[in-house]
Amino acid sequence: MTLFVSLILPLLAIWLWWPVNPLSKRQRRWRMGVSIGLALLGLSFATLWRMDVFSYSVEAWIQLVFGWVLVMFVLLLAFLLLREAGWLLSRLLPRRSGLAALWHGTGFNHGAATVIVLLATLGIYNGLKPPQVHERDLVVPHLPKEMDGLRVAVLADLHISPVKRTWRTQRIVDATLAAKPDMIVLPGDMADGGLEDSGRFAEPLALLKAPYGVWLAPGNHEYYYDYSAWMAHFRQMGLGVLENQSALLTINGRKLVVSGIGDLAALKPTSYMHGGLAPDMQAVVDGGRGGDVHVLLAHQPKQARAAAATGAIDLQISGHTHGGHMLGFDRWVVAPFNHGYVRGEYRVREMALFVSSGVGQWDGFTARLGVPSSIDVLVLRSPAESTEQRRSVLP
Incomplete structure (x- = not known):
């Protein structure tokens, strides 16, 4: 189940940047690359954990890093669903068609990505504190x-x-x-x-x-x-x-x-x-x-x-x-x-x-x-x- 979830993460990373404008091909590839790299980090840690070659003293920390990445992508999925729902709604309102560009704008996505990383980190802190x-x-x-x-x-x-x-x-x-x-x-x-x-x-x-x-x-x-x-x-x-x-x-x-x-x-x-x-x-x-x-x-x-x-x-x-x-x-x-x-x-x-x-x-x-x-x-x-x-x- 964990590996199955991990395989979905790269698809979410692509979905994050694919519809975003205005971006050049180079800018889009660079952003996708960073996001996919983070997704593959989660996949690699899940693989190391499932290989069962480390003592649990090491494995527990591997799980923690995997969990941090997984939380980011759970939040990312929620954001993407909200973003596309907002985009579709704005398309149904011709007089406010300019909102569609906002939902798929670079500034909106950069801000959301930053918030997601901060929230995931805060979530881990909240989970570990007494x-x-x-x-x-x-x-x-x-x-x-x-x-x-x-x-x-x-x-x-x-x-x-x-x-x-x-x-x-x-x-x-x-x-x-x-x-x-x-x-x-x-x-x-x-x-x-x-x-x-x-x-x-x-x-x-x-x-x-x-x-x-x-x-x-x-x-x-x-x-x-x-x-x-x-x-x-x-x-x-x-x-x-x-x-x-x-x-x-x-x-x-x-x-x-x-x-x-x-x-x-x-x-x-x-x-x-x-x-x-x-x-x-x-x-x-x-x-x-x-x-x-x-x-x-x-x-x-x-x-x-x-x-x-x-x-x-x-x-x-x-x-x-x-x-x-x-x-x-x-x-x-x-x-x-x-x-x-x-x-x-x-x-x-x-x-x-x-x-x-x-x-x-x-x-x-x-x-x-x-x-x-x-x-x-x-x-x-x-x-x-x-x-x-x-x-x-x-x-």
């Missing part, structure tokens, strides 16, 4: 009054790698602990690369502590890099690894079940996968019997429909989408591939679904524009308590 804490109330069906106000910190999609060094992981851990959560959950994609390449950058996660535990479920990226080794490493760090498993917690005399389910990636195995287990919803439902409220950690929000259909899950917490990365891209590209779930709160039948924008993202597409990374602190609210609060403010 996230802020964002707190929000979330009403959870069947949550007992005794658990109202429970604070759950969500650290989705850390994607720890040689690009995202130890200092970044430490900043995330420090900010999370400062928020004083009652429980911390990590719904998948904790790290990229093998344990030997990225393990040392994940060490600060061992410092995560909360009164009701730190729990994680696997994501698709764990399946790509020695799944068993990573899960064992997380357990050694004192994290509660839930692989189609459940934990029963007693909170103020009531029972909360937190479960973790295998990722959907296991249902479509590829040559890049190295271990992992398929999701087992029935095992999760069975493990939650006896609880007053059931919270499911499922990396991909697409699992929400199956979870809600059981009638046994009250809240699903997911990641995977990275919030959609960029405004526009989130709704038109990311949402259709995830049943419409991109970020924030949803209701699926009687179940609450929360999709985190994530604290990180894969190095191969790490840009964020208008969709910041986030350490989410969910303050769980009981429906009964919420009803009482609403009544108290009525005149």
Whole structure:
């Protein structure tokens, strides 16, 4: 898929300059050459990455450069579609026919190319900088009054790698602990690369502590890099690894079940996968019997429909989408591939679904524009308590 996308990039580079006037043949060839060269740079980095001849410590940086080029061409495609739509519209308005020359003018294209490079670079910076804490109330069906106000910190999609060094992981851990959560959950994609390449950058996660535990479920990226080794490493760090498993917690005399389910990636195995287990919803439902409220950690929000259909899950917490990365891209590209779930709160039948924008993202597409990374602190609210609060403010 990555190589297929890369092969389209030279065509976009040609499209950028082909209709632009006034340009001499030499000027047009020079501009096309520069743009095609940038496209081929992305293709060459994608090829180096797919050759799999480097250690992941090098490969992660190759992915980052490829991602930077790819973001530029995603923005370029959006610009080209806008430019041609504007050009066609101006052609339909004879009295304003001069606008057609503006849309295909050199100044307009030079300005757009400059903005695209700057936006792509800003997007990479936004993707790599540490996230802020964002707190929000979330009403959870069947949550007992005794658990109202429970604070759950969500650290989705850390994607720890040689690009995202130890200092970044430490900043995330420090900010999370400062928020004083009652429980911390990590719904998948904790790290990229093998344990030997990225393990040392994940060490600060061992410092995560909360009164009701730190729990994680696997994501698709764990399946790509020695799944068993990573899960064992997380357990050694004192994290509660839930692989189609459940934990029963007693909170103020009531029972909360937190479960973790295998990722959907296991249902479509590829040559890049190295271990992992398929999701087992029935095992999760069975493990939650006896609880007053059931919270499911499922990396991909697409699992929400199956979870809600059981009638046994009250809240699903997911990641995977990275919030959609960029405004526009989130709704038109990311949402259709995830049943419409991109970020924030949803209701699926009687179940609450929360999709985190994530604290990180894969190095191969790490840009964020208008969709910041986030350490989410969910303050769980009981429906009964919420009803009482609403009544108290009525005149």
